[in-house]
Structures are given as C-alpha cells and as structure tokens.
Amino acid sequence: MRCNWVRNLGLLVAVGAACSDSSGPDLNGPAFFTATLDGVSWAGDTTVAVLTNGSHLSVTGVRSASPTEEQEITLTLEGFGKGTFVLGDQTAAGVAALTVMQVDNHVVTGISHYLSSPQHPGELRITGISTSDSVVTGSFAFEAASQPDTASHHQVSGQFRVRYATQVVYPPTCPECQLDGNAAVARSRQAGGGQIH
Numbered sequence: 001m002r003c004n005w006v007r008n009l010g011l012l013v014a015v016g017a018a019c020s021d022s023s024g025p026d027l028n029g030p031a032f033f034t035a036t037l038d039g040v041s042w043a044g045d046t047t048v049a050v051l052t053n054g055s056h057l058s059v060t061g062v063r064s065a066s067p068t069e070e071q072e073i074t075l076t077l078e079g080f081g082k083g084t085f086v087l088g089d090q091t092a093a094g095v096a097a098l099t100v101m102q103v104d105n106h107v108v109t110g111i112s113h114y115l116s117s118p119q120h121p122g123e124l125r126i127t128g129i130s131t132s133d134s135v136v137t138g139s140f141a142f143e144a145a146s147q148p149d150t151a152s153h154h155q156v157s158g159q160f161r162v163r164y165a166t167q168v169v170y171p172p173t174c175p176e177c178q179l180d181g182n183a184a185v186a187r188s189r190q191a192g193g194g195q196i197h
Contacts, residue, residue: 096115119145128161
C-alpha cells in the first residue's frame with residue numbers, strides 16, 4: 001500500500017511539471033498559431049515566442065496575407081503562469097497587437113497598428129506550460145483599435161502552441177556599456193524548434 005502512495009505522489013509531481021488545461025490546446029504536437037480575424041480564418045506562417053527574465057512572455061504569429069500584405073498578431077504578458085489575464089494597455093497584465101504591413105517588393109511601405117485597450121479589454125488564457133520542453137499553450141480574444149482610436153476595430157481570437165526561447169536581460173556592469181543609462185545587455189538561449197513532443 002505504501003509503495004502505491006509513493007508511486008502516485010511521483011506521478012502527481014510529474015504531471016504538475018507539464019500540465020495543460022483541458023479547455024486549451026494540448027502540450028504535445030506541432031507548433032501553431034491560429035486565429036479568426038474579423039470572422040476570417042487566419043493561420044500564422046511563422047511563430048516567435050520569447051520568455052524574458054522568466055516573467056515576460058511574448059508570442060507572435062506572422063502571416064503573409066498576400067504578396068503585398070503581411071499581418072502580425074502579438075500577445076505580451078507580464079508574468080508567466082497558467083491562468084486568465086486581461087489584455088488592455090500597458091497598465092494591464094497583458095497587451096495584444098495586430099499589425100498590418102503593406103509590402104512592395106519586400107520593402108515595407110506602410111504600417112497600420114491596432115492594440116487592445118482598457119475600453120475594450122480582451123483575454124489571454126495560458127492553458128498549459130512545460131518548462132522542461134519550453135512549450136506554452138493558450139487562447140486569446142481581443143478587440144484591436146488604432147491609436148488614437150480613429151478607425152474601425154478588428155475582432156481577433158485564436159489559440160496557440162509554441163516553443164519559446166528564453167532570454168535574460170540585465171543591466172551592464174562595464175562603464176563603456178552605459179550608453180544612455182538605460183542600456184541593457186541580453187544573453188539568450190534559443191530552444192530547439194520543430195515538432196513538440
């Protein structure tokens with residue numbers, strides 16, 4: 001009987017290190033970033049995710065909508081853990097952005113930037129984290145408005161499973177590195193890509 005208790009405790013600890021919420025994407029499988037943008041299906045061609053100083057998460061999906069337009073959806077979160085977080089402005093737990101770039105012969109010729117806001121808060125749910133595999137899963141929904149709010153809003157919702165890179169940013173210690181008093185030096189460790197197991 002005692003052996004079963006010890007074995008079950010070990011199993012519980014292992015599950016806790018790589019857990020996901022049943023309402024979100026599973027931690028296993030290929031990386032993806034999908035969304036619905038104003039009622040139209042949207043799938044990222046590329047995903048980038050970075051965890052800075054163990055507490056600032058940034059997840060971006062990039063899509064070439066046409067030869068002349070690229071779109072990015074970026075989610076940033078101050079904090080790193082499972083839960084539901086408000087997407088608003090820089091005073092909220094997180095901020096969401098939709099960026100639309102006009103491109104001509106691989107040169108960006110125009111940018112339209114839309115953000116989540118306190119007037120129309122969104123939601124980011126982190127549903128799974130595996131720190132051993134550097135994988136995070138979640139879902140999101142937000143209303144993106146131009147700044148200042150002078151254009152039509154965009155409705156954005158979706159989910160993701162991404163492998164994140166970690167980055168540590170710290171103030172420099174050498175005097176010649178102090179360019180403006182706010183400079184920082186970054187060291188990063190890129191996590192492996194490809195299939196997430």
